[in-house]
Amino acid sequence: MKQLNQSSQKIMLAIQITKASLLICFFFILWYLLYEQNKLFLTGEQANNTETLTEVHLSSPSTLSSNITYNTITNNDSIENPLNELKELNKRYCGNPTCKFLFVYNFGEQETKANLHFRSFSQLAEKLNRTMILTNVGSSQISVCQNFSFNLYYNVTLLKKEFPNVLYKSEDDFILWLKERDQIKNKLNNINNNEVIPPLSILHSNLRRYDITSETIYRNVKPVVSLSECLSKFGPFMNLTDPNNSRVKYTIMDITKFDLKTEQSRAKFSKLLIDDLSVNEEILLVNSYVLDPLFPVIMPVIPYNDYILNEAQKLKEKLSSSYIGIHWRLEQSRPELLPECAQGLIITLNKIMKEEGIENIYLATDYPLLSSSSQSDTFTKITNYHHDAIRMLNETFKINTWVSLGGLEQLRRNEKYDTEFIGPGIQGILDKLVCVNSNYFIAGPKGCSRILSTFTKAIADERSNRLDSGLLNVIDRWKIPL
Numbered sequence: 001m002k003q004l005n006q007s008s009q010k011i012m013l014a015i016q017i018t019k020a021s022l023l024i025c026f027f028f029i030l031w032y033l034l035y036e037q038n039k040l041f042l043t044g045e046q047a048n049n050t051e052t053l054t055e056v057h058l059s060s061p062s063t064l065s066s067n068i069t070y071n072t073i074t075n076n077d078s079i080e081n082p083l084n085e086l087k088e089l090n091k092r093y094c095g096n097p098t099c100k101f102l103f104v105y106n107f108g109e110q111e112t113k114a115n116l117h118f119r120s121f122s123q124l125a126e127k128l129n130r131t132m133i134l135t136n137v138g139s140s141q142i143s144v145c146q147n148f149s150f151n152l153y154y155n156v157t158l159l160k161k162e163f164p165n166v167l168y169k170s171e172d173d174f175i176l177w178l179k180e181r182d183q184i185k186n187k188l189n190n191i192n193n194n195e196v197i198p199p200l201s202i203l204h205s206n207l208r209r210y211d212i213t214s215e216t217i218y219r220n221v222k223p224v225v226s227l228s229e230c231l232s233k234f235g236p237f238m239n240l241t242d243p244n245n246s247r248v249k250y251t252i253m254d255i256t257k258f259d260l261k262t263e264q265s266r267a268k269f270s271k272l273l274i275d276d277l278s279v280n281e282e283i284l285l286v287n288s289y290v291l292d293p294l295f296p297v298i299m300p301v302i303p304y305n306d307y308i309l310n311e312a313q314k315l316k317e318k319l320s321s322s323y324i325g326i327h328w329r330l331e332q333s334r335p336e337l338l339p340e341c342a343q344g345l346i347i348t349l350n351k352i353m354k355e356e357g358i359e360n361i362y363l364a365t366d367y368p369l370l371s372s373s374s375q376s377d378t379f380t381k382i383t384n385y386h387h388d389a390i391r392m393l394n395e396t397f398k399i400n401t402w403v404s405l406g407g408l409e410q411l412r413r414n415e416k417y418d419t420e421f422i423g424p425g426i427q428g429i430l431d432k433l434v435c436v437n438s439n440y441f442i443a444g445p446k447g448c449s450r451i452l453s454t455f456t457k458a459i460a461d462e463r464s465n466r467l468d469s470g471l472l473n474v475i476d477r478w479k480i481p482l
């Protein structure tokens with residue numbers, strides 16, 4: 001379709017050319033000179049490969065090129081085709097004459113799960129040969145609604161090592177590409193009074209596992225009117241409701257949990273996914289809520305950046321490198337059971353301290369430590385049972401937390417990150433790392449804690465990989481006293 005347009009545009013060009021007057025010869029020479037200049041400028045920028053690209057103000061050739069262009073320089077692609085400028089732009093950003101992006105703008109769920117989903121979609125980006133956008137992070141999510149760049153949480157260098165075949169670009173880079181494409185489009189389309197460069201082509205797809213169908217279904221849908229407000233930050237350069245800006249197709253995939261359950265089912269499902277999403281659109285815009293891995297192979301956790309790793313190391317040193325890590329997620333506990341839960345924890349701690357000779361304890365919890373709001377989005381109803389349980393523990397032992405040990409101080413002092421410390425955020429990653437590093441790790445039993453916590457499981461998985469480095473256990477759950 002796009003190619004058809006391009007060739008019909010060439011024909012139009014030729015028709016216009018035949019009508020061209022002698023005057024045009026003069027303009028052609030002018031244009032040629034300007035063009036050469038621009039090319040030099042672009043090559044200089046190209047070498048830089050950074051984000052100064054908006055600074056390129058291409059001076060517009062003032063009229064259409066003449067038949068001379070067409071006749072004399074046909075065999076030189078970089079002159080013949082006005083689309084060349086777009087190709088150059090794309091080469092700079094995507095290493096290819098066409099840019100194809102995979103922009104999953106919402107990964108759903110909190111960091112531990114979002115981390116998994118980001119890996120799944122990196123695998124998809126590789127299969128689809130698409131440049132993947134590093135969606136913003138914040139509040140323990142990976143989402144376009146967040147305000148911090150991906151590298152606040154993650155080490156992009158190590159991510160690229162994990163996925164060497166995937167090209168990654170930040171949201172900022174993406175905006176620069178949109179902007180430049182828009183400039184080129186306006187310029188060339190105005191000169192030719194013609195649609196030389198088409199609007200952005202976008203496929204917007206909702207991939208979701210709500211289990212509302214008994215088999216996975218992929219279908220076209222009418223334009224989604226209630227798109228995330230946060231996408232408007234790409235306006236006016238990407239505006240899904242402006243037909244002059246973009247042509248958008250909308251689809252939904254309803255995925256069943258059975259398709260994602262086993263390695264075999266995912267092998268089958270992922271083929272279907274790749275087929276369905278092998279499209280020509282420049283931008284594949286995905287809103288994801290998939291809950292499970294999409295591919296048979298599950299890639300290792302995206303490494304966190306040095307800042308967080310160093311903070312975890314600092315806390316470990318403050319605990320004399322000897323501590324019991326406790327993960328107590330009070331959400332989904334039965335509040336009336338909490339006094340007994342606290343009692344059970346105290347008994348267990350006393351036992352481990354005595355048997356293993358460990359004196360320090362570190363508590364990772366969704367109980368509010370800094371403000372009155374909990375460190376989990378979904379945990380909102382905090383009762384006196386919760387307060388009493390934590391108080392009981394606090395009266396028995398010195399409880400160390402990321403707050404009491406002064407973790408993440410540098411960020412906390414910077415008001416830019418204020419929102420990050422209201423509710424869940426980067427401190428969840430720190431808690432996770434401190435628990436991974438603990439000599440002994442315990443988590444709450446059923447009734448006291450959310451038992452199917454992927455956060456707890458992630459800690460246990462990581463610890464089982466490190467058992468040979470002197471950890472005393474992988475994970476134990478304390479008991480409610482009878």
Ligand SMILES: *[C@@H]1O[C@H](CO)[C@@H](O)[C@H](O)[C@H]1NC(C)=O
Binds near residue numbers: 019
């Ligand atoms: C350009 O096109 C005009 C009109 O068809 C023709 O008279 C002229 O010879 C062409 N010029 C060249 C250099 O081919």
Ligand SMILES: *[C@@H]1O[C@H](CO)[C@@H](O)[C@H](O)[C@H]1NC(C)=O
Binds near residue numbers: 045047048052
């Ligand atoms: C590369 O970009 C930096 C700014 O990010 C600029 O200072 C430098 O001059 C550029 N180098 C070249 C070769 O364009």
Ligand SMILES: *[C@@H]1O[C@H](CO)[C@@H](O)[C@H](O)[C@H]1NC(C)=O
Binds near residue numbers: 076077078079
């Ligand atoms: C023709 O294109 C090549 C690259 O494809 C370029 O090196 C060369 O300078 C171009 N020739 C002219 C006359 O612009």
Ligand SMILES: *[C@@H]1O[C@H](CO)[C@@H](O)[C@H](O)[C@H]1NC(C)=O
Binds near residue numbers: 127128129278
């Ligand atoms: C992706 O690129 C590779 C190598 O360039 C090619 O072999 C493969 O067919 C491409 N896949 C798709 C889906 O375009």
Ligand SMILES: *[C@@H]1O[C@H](CO)[C@@H](O)[C@H](O)[C@H]1NC(C)=O
Binds near residue numbers: 419
């Ligand atoms: C992002 O920043 C904007 C403007 O500063 C603010 O209104 C919004 O609440 C922030 N979003 C988050 C998730 O913190």
Ligand SMILES: *[C@@H]1O[C@H](CO)[C@@H](O)[C@H](O)[C@H]1NC(C)=O
Binds near residue numbers: 240241
């Ligand atoms: C998108 O385009 C529509 C229609 O032209 C316009 O009403 C809206 O303000 C635009 N939004 C942005 C963010 O540019």
Ligand SMILES: *[C@@H]1O[C@H](CO)[C@@H](O)[C@H](O)[C@H]1NC(C)=O
Binds near residue numbers: 242243244
């Ligand atoms: C799209 O562009 C056409 C022609 O330039 C203009 O008439 C029309 O109002 C534009 N539509 C919108 C929604 O901006």
Ligand SMILES: *[C@@H]1O[C@H](CO)[C@@H](O)[C@H](O)[C@H]1NC(C)=O
Binds near residue numbers: 154156157158304306
């Ligand atoms: C990423 O990891 C590498 C290797 O461990 C390290 O050298 C680099 O400093 C890290 N970068 C960040 C931003 O954490």
Ligand SMILES: *[C@@H]1O[C@H](CO)[C@@H](O)[C@H](O)[C@H]1NC(C)=O
Binds near residue numbers: 369390391394399401
């Ligand atoms: C434990 O008690 C101390 C001193 O009373 C207090 O500063 C601290 O915030 C308490 N810790 C928790 C987790 O409530």
